[in-house]
Amino acid sequence: MNRFLQKVRESKSCQAWSFLVVFFCCLPWSASMAEDFVSLPEKKLITGLNAIKNLSFNEAFYDMQDLAKNMPKYQLAQLMKADLYAIKAGKSEWVTQKRTAHARKSNALLSEAKVRWQRKADLERSRGDWDALLAQYVLKTSHEPYLVIVDSAAHRLYLYQKNENGYEEVANYYVSIGQKGVGKQVRGDLKTPIGIYKVEKELSDSKLPELYGVAALTLNYPNSWDKQKGRTGSGIWLHGTPRSTYSRPPLASRGCVVLNNPAMQTLIYQYRLAPATPVIIAQSAQRSLIDRNYEDKQQVLSQINQWLRSQQNYQVDWSRVSVFAYPGEQGVYYVSFPVKGGKLVEQYWQRQGVSGSWQMVYETFQKSKVGPQVS
Template identity: 60%
Template structure:
């Protein structure tokens, strides 16, 4: 067989694999925290480059090292079928198990698309949500449409991305309104506490970080349900399809272990869960100027209010101000303070008004410690 023929066959095989795993292909532009994901993305890049043998090597390594990674096993089977000249087996398997294969192909699609998130776009995502860094050492932003969790660490008064992971969300998407709707909430939440492996049913994997859904704004709007967490996956599988939970944000177990063991996310860490439409780049220079002016107006009004009130002393350097996703012209403010010798966390919700002040405090929440939210966090069955 000539070299030209070998190259032609390899290209044809790679095109067939790419066709089977339909979806747009983007090249990786950021370092991935997990070696498994690195292998997966390297395999995708080889498919993009029509390098059949190299792609097969990456996927075989991934599948062999992670025997419970169903997407890797499906891709490995596809490669072996094509190599054996039995490409019809691929379609036969898809017809026999349509639901299972569809969920795996959806995972492949969102994994491919996520590699198109450039560092610049990630900075824009952070810039649209964070008006001012809080006292908390970490910040979590979940882009629900891209199925990515971005972790930021505070350094020198500003947040910088340190990791990002693939996540699964609610079966019915986002915008949770009531108990049992199988949706993931959109909003700003706080981590309440960590639950270890021994405290959890197998469904939740190696650990969980509970969130304070419904927060006070959700309750104000009549939203119900509870038990919305960040958690891992059962050991019977490596990862879950993009939309497979009852409302939680689900990571694979290596990623969840990272959050718990490597980064040790503390209680009261802000978790912003947003939709894709809210993380698009700013469309024009004019819009950017307006956004900058709006930001300064918000910060000035909040700072002024804090200086005028007599209820407690506030260190402005520890005040966090975040755009609240899912709500027009609303901001979430959080800061620590001391009242009668006891440390308390204060959460505020500010909205734009038509009066001369421009911005108004519409809701305030005060608690002595994160443990006050534990009752909500332990309600596993509610969702």
């Protein structure tokens, strides 16, 4: 790297190249390039960033030029193209001047580049471990055809589809979350909630302001656990972006989970996520905890099953029971199942003490939105 920096210092574009090198030296790096990206624009962006990392000026220039040409509303691509044009023209000082004059916007766009680059590193480290995120939160499911997990730290939405062997990841997308991060507590705090939610309904393009893009899926925030905890607010959705831009910076929404419009259209029109689809919004994936928590998960499943078989309040079909580890709440599990009268029972189970038994700590009833009624 010292040899590379010496070459940069000797070039006419020293100032701007130094900026780019310092920026990318702060990013994680591994030898091989990940192959599985969610879209061609993201793959093209990563290829260009990789060229900058390697000081391959011409390759980076043509990659960003091509991306900006094909995606004229992709503001990050336009920024990177403008920087590289300035360097090529021998006007490297323009890069610093522009960054200084528009620091807030430039930093927001560059934060997206960092997040997408981190995704590349995560892909390489996680090869052979694709089910880790699913295993962390999902103990048992009912008949849900799809599950959605949002890893807010990675700014990634993962979609899992049910098959004969369980669930498999079929798509993942970059997402933007609340301006103040996660952990929503009160209305207007600009944070994205952490918890287990359900899709309530789809809102089509014609019913939405331009801010929400081509479509939206509304979520049931605040859910029963949020209400029990005194959390307030509403209007937390999965939705698209305004047509004036391709994507938004990582921290840009008022609390919603925001995808680009092509990704949102895929969720709506290809996968057709139905009401009651579980959406798990987590702070981060902690793969190191999976093996350690396996015994606890088996114990809680066994105890829930025993309780359901022994209670006299309602008849429960175990195959219709879903059990998820509740993100952001240590040792809390969410249990749901349908009962007679078109109702859905929601329960929250928690260990009592460090090594105590698992007990139901809260129960509520909701109107069941989908599926055959229990008779």
